[in-house]
Amino acid sequence: MTRRLALAWLALVAFAALAAELLASDRAIVARTDAGLTWRPAARGDALRARLGPDGWAVWPPIAADPIAVRTDGGLVILAAPSARHRLGTDDRGRDVAARLIHGARTSAALGAGAAGLATLLGLGLALAIGLGPGRLRAPALAVCDAIASAPALLVTLVAAALVGHRGLIALAALIAVPRGADTARLVAAQLTAELAAPYVVAARGLGASPARVLVRHALPAVWPALAIAAALTAATAVLSEAALSFLGLGPPPPTPSWGELLAQATQHDLRWWLSVPAGLAATLTAAALFALALAPPRASR
């Protein structure tokens, strides 16, 4: 049940991330103007409405507001409470909070997936090097992985982001992925070492299986669950780190919409609930779903 709920929420976040432009934007999805039927016309908002003409029509996203542009046509309303026009109110630049929340899902999903992917690649590579490399290097390599993994992830990311100076999503994902990759490596290396010494692997070797076949057919399938757990934990760490770093002003550069940036705005503006509650809930539910998937007991297979 918990697993299903977690998967359903993550699917919702993934859908919001992938379809953010169709869910929250001031560009129509499809419009019929004098020039004919146009998919995603370039003209936005009121400019398109003026062009529609008497027989024209347009299908708008459910939230017809741009998450980034600041209105300069006299319609700017900052920190407005939720209303029919802005269902989750507006932020301190008059931007629609619901639109920024949906596009923030894209930032969190990209960061989570990027960090998880990088950490998995790094962790698997290191684990293979440790597991298959010379035995005398195993202990020092694991000790280095231990030292890196035991460093507080948020502190490492914060310090590294400050020192390197890059604040793009890829740089942030890499900064989160390095310590998590070390953690993944020690987890997977331990399992890989145990699997390579298991009786069925010894038997496979005895039957003449090549080292590559033993690795691909027997050892690696046994470590996939550990890799999946580590990836889910990395993605959850990335979501929480993004919230913390954005709050501290070291997250993705403005005007990138993100949940952490909404939480930062809430602190600056007397904790307006429409800035704090939806973003906080979204981050909490996403991280909780990822933790729940990681902590759920493994399904019986075969």
Place this chain on the structure above:
Amino acid sequence: MTTAARLAARVLAAWVATWMIGWALVELAPASPALTAARAGGRLPPDEAAPAARDRAVAAVAHAHRLDGSAPARWARITARAAIGQLPRSWRDDRGAGGAAARHAGATVARALAALVIALAVGVAVPLAVARRRGGAAAVAGAAAVAVAVPTVWLCQLAVAVAPTAALTSACAVAALAIAPAAVVALHVGAALAALDRSPLAIAVAARGASRRRWHAVHALALIAPRVAPLAASTVGFTLAAGAVVERALALPGAGRTLVAAAAAGDAPVVLTLAAAAAALVALVGGLAARVAARPGAEAA
């Protein structure tokens, strides 16, 4: 090698390794350290000034902060000096980075240690309290998974909304820092209790007439303690890092705010001093926890 010497070596290794890795990142940054230092100290001429004037300003800052020479030479010089306690000066105000980092650090460390004590107490007590109830372990696991997932900044906002008085702010800060570590400890203790309840030892103790409460409070707890001890280091690490968020969210003084201010300004000496001090403290607590976990009899647990 004595225990104290081992601990000292561990702390020194963490301190030096943080400086080595941190300064390597400074050298890898797109802007040179001298340019970043000039920018942090507000010593760059206006953008419309001649490039030569800009170069002269950067060279003067490089000379003043001993940032001249090649990148490897700088890296070796600064990490070697940091290893013997000669810290560089802050790029913002030219004062010693150690002094800037030490300002308000006591409050942060005190909050971190208070959060550690609360996290260990709550994390051990809650699973013990619910262990005898049907579904208690699952409820603790579910609550812990949610508690770990709440962003610290949102936790602070909720705390301020619920208890807006200034007198409660410090208590809120410690509580916000303790919740996630307490959840992690509770998850470990709950899992260990469940495993121990199924062990032959539990059956033997029950056969000798000990109540379930006594089994949990006396025997199981003694066996679980060495497993929980290593979590102390990660708890201190988390609380020091989350301290930056909590101090900013609740407007409290502390090293975390100093770190964020230095990070925003690009003041690498202060950032690295604070990071190295945090790494050394985590190494110290980790070393002490490892001693507890390795004490005679813990192996049997």
